Amino acid sequence: xxxxxxxxxxxxxxxxxxxxxxxxxxxxxxxxxxxxxxxxxxxxxxxxxxxxxxxxxxxxxxxxxxxxxxxxxxxxxxxxxxxxxxxxxxxxxxxxxxxxxxxxxxxxxxxxxxxxxxxxxxxxxxxxxxxxxxxxxxxxxxxxxxxxxxxxxxxxxxxxxxxxxxxxxxxxxxxxxxxxxxxxxxxxxxxxxxxxxxxxxxxxxxxxxxxxxxxxxxxxxxxxxxxxxxxxxxxxxxxxxxxxxxxxxxxxxxxxxxxxxxxxxxxxxxxxxxxxxxxxxxxxxxxxxxxxxx
Numbered sequence: 001x002x003x004x005x006x007x008x009x010x011x012x013x014x015x016x017x018x019x020x021x022x023x024x025x026x027x028x029x030x031x032x033x034x035x036x037x038x039x040x041x042x043x044x045x046x047x048x049x050x051x052x053x054x055x056x057x058x059x060x061x062x063x064x065x066x067x068x069x070x071x072x073x074x075x076x077x078x079x080x081x082x083x084x085x086x087x088x089x090x091x092x093x094x095x096x097x098x099x100x101x102x103x104x105x106x107x108x109x110x111x112x113x114x115x116x117x118x119x120x121x122x123x124x125x126x127x128x129x130x131x132x133x134x135x136x137x138x139x140x141x142x143x144x145x146x147x148x149x150x151x152x153x154x155x156x157x158x159x160x161x162x163x164x165x166x167x168x169x170x171x172x173x174x175x176x177x178x179x180x181x182x183x184x185x186x187x188x189x190x191x192x193x194x195x196x197x198x199x200x201x202x203x204x205x206x207x208x209x210x211x212x213x214x215x216x217x218x219x220x221x222x223x224x225x226x227x228x229x230x231x232x233x234x235x236x237x238x239x240x241x242x243x244x245x246x247x248x249x250x251x252x253x254x255x256x257x258x259x260x261x262x263x264x265x266x267x268x269x270x271x272x273x274x275x276x277x278x279x280x281x282x283x284x285x286x287x288x289x290x291x292x293x294x
Contacts, residue, residue: 004044007043007044007048010054011040011043014054014055014058017055017059017138018035018039018058018059018062019032019033019036020138021059021062021063021066021133021134021137021138022035022036022062022065023092023094024113024118024121024133024137025062025063025066025067025069025070025129025130025133026066026069026070027091027092027118027121027122028091028092029092029289029290030092030289035062035065035066035069039058039061039062039065042061042065043058043061056140056144059138059140060134060140060144060145060148063130063145064148067126067130067148067149070126070129070130071126074125074126088211088212088213088214088221088222089122090115090119090211090213090280090281091115091118091119091121091122092281092286092290093115093248093249093265093267093281093290094248094249094250095246095247095248095253095255095265095290095292096246096250097244097245097246097247113137113249114174114248114249114250114267114269115248115249115267116171116172116174116267116277116279117167117171118249119211120166120167120171121133121167123166123170124163124166124167127149127151127159128159128162128163128166129163130145130148130149131145131149131156131159131160131163132160132163132164132167135156135160136160136163136164142156142157142160145160172269172271172276172277173271174269174270174271175270175271175272175273178251178252180270180273181252181268182252184203184268184270184273184274184275185245185252185254185268185270186245187202187203188200188203188204188233188268188275189243189245189254191203191233192234192236192237193237193240195234195237197230197231197234200226200229200230200233200234201226201227201230203274203275204226204229204230204274205226205271205275205276206226207224207225207226207276208224208226208229208274208275208277208278209222209223209224209276209277210222210223210224210232210277210278210280211277211279211280212264212280212281212282213279213280213281213282214282214283215282215283215284215285215286217283217284217285218282229278236256236264239256239258239263240256240257240258240263240264241257241258241259242256242257242258242294243255243257244256244257244294246265248266248267249267251267251268252268253265253266253267253268254266255292257292260293260294262287262288262290262292263282264280264281264282264287265280265281265287265290265292266278266279266280267279267280
């Protein structure tokens with residue numbers, strides 16, 4: 001019994017790190033929790049007496065579980081890629097700054113892995129995503145990743161290199177000063193709630209892209225250009241009784257409420273003091289799962 005308790009304690013010490021790996025792999029908080037739980041089941045059924053580095057062993061186990069999930073997801077075609085066939089699919093946002101939020105979730109994005117980057121990760125193949133996430137984000141050596149992919153270390157290195165080029169080429173450049181980003185978000189909120197179209201045009205980049213993921217019940221929207229996005233922002237602001245400034249994946253964002261129910265979570269990409277991208281989750285079922293409260 002003492003051995004089982006010690007093993008459970010060692011696993012709990014790694015849980016936050018394993019959640020972070022799974023979230024970056026799957027883009028889903030719920031699925032990430034499930035992957036970590038499956039890793040625990042595998043651990044509890046395995047003889048790890050000869051395992052020298054349990055943390056590394058668990059990381060590769062979670063990686064393998066996530067890889068299987070991604071491959072299954074791709075084969076079922078249940079989750080379209082971002083902007084594929086008119087659909088918009090956004091990863092789960094990690095929201096902090098509201099009382100109801102579990103503080104453990106903040107660890108998921110301790111290094112500010114923004115929604116825009118997570119969207120790009122969704123476009124990688126399962127093998128590319130595993131190689132990139134484990135090596136580039138968690139410093140797992142290629143010779144430990146290769147067996148998970150059933151590849152050589154050299155082939156795995158090439159896979160990660162290809163993924164890295166795709167990520168670097170597709171991830172939008174953004175400002176990094178949190179205070180400056182908060183100022184821009186505040187200006188956006190003030191203008192949209194006040195119905196000030198011209199002020200919105202000032203804070204929006206002329207080529208801004210707004211993506212809204214409404215899930216199965218609410219139509220997804222993809223809007224381009226400052227005028228179109230400004231009009232939509234003013235329209236949507238009329239339905240929100242309350243808005244709260246929060247952190248979304250570690251960067252300034254907004255949660256909107258009506259009748260004590262979350263209407264949306266907004267994440268902003270900001271460059272040179274202007275909003276270049278808006279990622280908006282409006283899917284009622286996924287918002288409910290986030291347990292957001294005004």
